[in-house]
Amino acid sequence: MSNDTTPQQDGNATRSREARVRGSRAMQNQDLDSASGSKIRVKGLTKQFTSKGGTFVAVDDVSLDIPAGRFFMIVGPSGCGKTTLLRMLAGLETRTSGSIEITRGDTGRPVNSMIFQGDSIFPWMTVWDNAAYGLRMRGVPKADIKETVGHYLDRTGLSKFAGSYPHQLSGGMRQRVSIARAFANDPEILLMDEPFSALDEQNKTLLQQELLRIWDETKKTVLFITHSVDEAVTMGDQIMVMTAQPGRAKVLIDVPFERPRHVLELRARPEYGELVYQIWDSLREEVQRAQRVEE
Amino acid sequence: METRAKTSSKEAAPTAAKVEKWGLSRRSKDRIIAVMSPIVLLILWEVTVRVGLLDARFFPAPTSIASTFVSLLQTGELVFNTWVSLQRLFFGFLLGGIPALALGVVMGLSRPVRAAVDPLISATYPIPKSAILPLILLIFGLGEASKIVMVAIGVFFPVVINTVAGVLEIDKIYHDVGKNYGASRWQVFRTVALPGAMPLIMTGVKLGVGMGLILIAIAEMVGAKSGLGFMIWNAWQTFAVETMYVGLVVIAVLGFLFSLLLNELERFIIPWKSDQQG
Ligand SMILES: Nc1ncnc2c1ncn2[C@@H]1O[C@H](COP(=O)(O)OP(=O)(O)OP(=O)(O)O)[C@@H](O)[C@H]1O
Ligand SMILES: [Mg+2]
Numbered sequence: 001m002s003n004d005t006t007p008q009q010d011g012n013a014t015r016s017r018e019a020r021v022r023g024s025r026a027m028q029n030q031d032l033d034s035a036s037g038s039k040i041r042v043k044g045l046t047k048q049f050t051s052k053g054g055t056f057v058a059v060d061d062v063s064l065d066i067p068a069g070r071f072f073m074i075v076g077p078s079g080c081g082k083t084t085l086l087r088m089l090a091g092l093e094t095r096t097s098g099s100i101e102i103t104r105g106d107t108g109r110p111v112n113s114m115i116f117q118g119d120s121i122f123p124w125m126t127v128w129d130n131a132a133y134g135l136r137m138r139g140v141p142k143a144d145i146k147e148t149v150g151h152y153l154d155r156t157g158l159s160k161f162a163g164s165y166p167h168q169l170s171g172g173m174r175q176r177v178s179i180a181r182a183f184a185n186d187p188e189i190l191l192m193d194e195p196f197s198a199l200d201e202q203n204k205t206l207l208q209q210e211l212l213r214i215w216d217e218t219k220k221t222v223l224f225i226t227h228s229v230d231e232a233v234t235m236g237d238q239i240m241v242m243t244a245q246p247g248r249a250k251v252l253i254d255v256p257f258e259r260p261r262h263v264l265e266l267r268a269r270p271e272y273g274e275l276v277y278q279i280w281d282s283l284r285e286e287v288q289r290a291q292r293v294e295e
Numbered sequence: 296m297e298t299r300a301k302t303s304s305k306e307a308a309p310t311a312a313k314v315e316k317w318g319l320s321r322r323s324k325d326r327i328i329a330v331m332s333p334i335v336l337l338i339l340w341e342v343t344v345r346v347g348l349l350d351a352r353f354f355p356a357p358t359s360i361a362s363t364f365v366s367l368l369q370t371g372e373l374v375f376n377t378w379v380s381l382q383r384l385f386f387g388f389l390l391g392g393i394p395a396l397a398l399g400v401v402m403g404l405s406r407p408v409r410a411a412v413d414p415l416i417s418a419t420y421p422i423p424k425s426a427i428l429p430l431i432l433l434i435f436g437l438g439e440a441s442k443i444v445m446v447a448i449g450v451f452f453p454v455v456i457n458t459v460a461g462v463l464e465i466d467k468i469y470h471d472v473g474k475n476y477g478a479s480r481w482q483v484f485r486t487v488a489l490p491g492a493m494p495l496i497m498t499g500v501k502l503g504v505g506m507g508l509i510l511i512a513i514a515e516m517v518g519a520k521s522g523l524g525f526m527i528w529n530a531w532q533t534f535a536v537e538t539m540y541v542g543l544v545v546i547a548v549l550g551f552l553f554s555l556l557l558n559e560l561e562r563f564i565i566p567w568k569s570d571q572q573g
Contacts, residue, residue, distance in 0.1 A: 091474075092474060092475060110476075110477055112475070113475065113476065114471075114472075114475045116471065116472065118468065119468075120468050120469070120471075120472050122469060122472070122486070122487070122491075123567050123568075124490035124491060124493070124565075124567045125486075125490075125567075133472075133476050133486070134476040134477065137473075137476050137477045137478045137479075137482055137486075138477055165566065165567040166567070167567060181476075185476060
């Protein structure tokens with residue numbers, strides 16, 4: 001899972017620049033040896049929105065190469081085009097230019113399943129029906145649906161609430177349903193758009209741990225968006241930091257921590273703090289720039 | 296209402312007794328007032344007619360209306376006319392409601408269809424439905440068909456308009472979910488548009504049933520030989536004022552029963568919304 005670049009835990013003043021240099025090198029390297037085992041390959045992906053006020057570049061020339069089984073994080077300031085990037089990958093948004101290649105494994109499985117930003121489980125379906133949604137749409141045999149959905153509701157601690165409607169659940173439980181729905185669908189890649197951003201700190205930590213545990217069972221390729229550096233370092237194998245307006249790939253940082261991870265123990269480690277600091281350093285510029293743009 | 300009071304008193308354990316006492320007395324007070332007010336009105340009516348303050352030719356005493364009601368029941372006339380009206384309502388409801396539902400969802404999902412059909416609906420909706428009756432009689436004759444069509448027209452508009460609004464109100468994210476999880480057009484219709492629009496569809500159905508009741512009465516007054524509307528109209532011609540009142544009361548009770556029935560149905564069809572308050 002680890003890449004050829006190792007994250008820097010030394011030096012202080014040069015950290016940010018070094019990270020940037022290493023980051024771009026990492027991307028080039030991957031471009032060269034991408035022939036082997038790459039799952040998602042994105043080249044020059046760009047999205048322009050055209051409105052009355054003219055055109056607006058939301059995502060600008062983003063290239064990615066993500067090997068199978070990687071937990072890939074995208075961090076960036078609000079409005080930098082993270083959701084737009086993910087929606088293009090999911091095929092929910094057209095792209096202005098660039099290419100997306102997703103290597104497909106065995107047949108019959110859906111290419112991607114998305115966990116959307118904000119509430120997205122159907123209020124008119126029970127927890128069970130929500131979790132079974134993808135499988136039902138695909139016409140999977142009833143017995144298989146029962147087994148798979150039962151498994152993931154169990155993994156997300158929702159078995160007792162299978163017959164409940166979303167409005168009877170807390171925000172954290174609703175997000176668990178969303179996770180169960182995506183995993184039960186058994187896609188080639190999982191796209192997660194800030195799944196925990198609406199949750200309080202305790203719930204967030206709890207769900208991060210649960211998600212890691214479920215993910216460890218399947219080791220699917222994951223693209224996970226967050227604006228939280230902590231979350232990025234906790235969850236990911238590799239982190240891409242995006243620039244603010246237009247959204248570009250700024251650096252690529254490897255996360256060296258072994259798996260399975262224990263969220264709280266990990267956060268107590270000094271290397272963890274250093275890596276978080278390093279990413280913050282490169283992100284700070286962008287956040288400030290985003291603020292200036294807004295003003 | 297009851298369950299809400301129960302759960303809230305359970306949650307607020309320390310002050311439960313106080314809350315319950317307050318809630319109970321206020322609730323029972325409301326209920327007593329609700330039961331008493333029509334009774335008081337009826338007694339007042341009866342008394343004013345008996346002392347001659349109200350003209351019994353226009354406002355026959357409740358007791359004499361009641362006795363007419365009983366005799367109409369005994370002759371079978373009332374049951375027959377009510378049954379006939381209910382049948383027309385039922386078929387008219389299906390004839391108007393089902394196409395309205397289907398068209399409404401399709402309009403909500405498809406912008407071109409909406410663009411094409413919306414002006415037609417906007418143009419025809421404001422026409423008073425009673426004004427169409429002569430035309431309907433001309434086309435469908437004096438038989439059952441014209442009555443059923445009138446009801447259908449009355450049901451159609453509120454259902455189609457509310458269904459479109461209901462589908463358009465669905466958050467875009469649910470359509471994205473449908474697409475992302477591979478739902479076909481038909482599956483989007485069945486799993487997103489229809490259930491998502493259901494709360495407003497039910498509102499449309501309630502309005503439609505009310506409209507149907509109005510229109511069946513009107514349609515049966517013109518060129519019909521049976522039904523509650525006919526009964527009322529016939530009573531006017533023979534100056535049987537009590538019978539007229541019996542007809543009115545039966546229509547009012549039907550309207551009341553329908554709304555009870557539809558509220559029950561709503562709780563059954565939309566469990567994810569209706570017990571949100573309870
Ligand atoms: N359909 C659209 N039409 C026009 N502009 C859009 C559209 N969707 C997004 N944008 C713009 O593109 C930019 C990026 O939006 P996006 O939702 O991808 O940001 P984000 O990085 O996900 O932000 P956040 O962290 O707040 O979710 C924003 O400035 C937004 O206003
Ligand atoms: Mg977003």
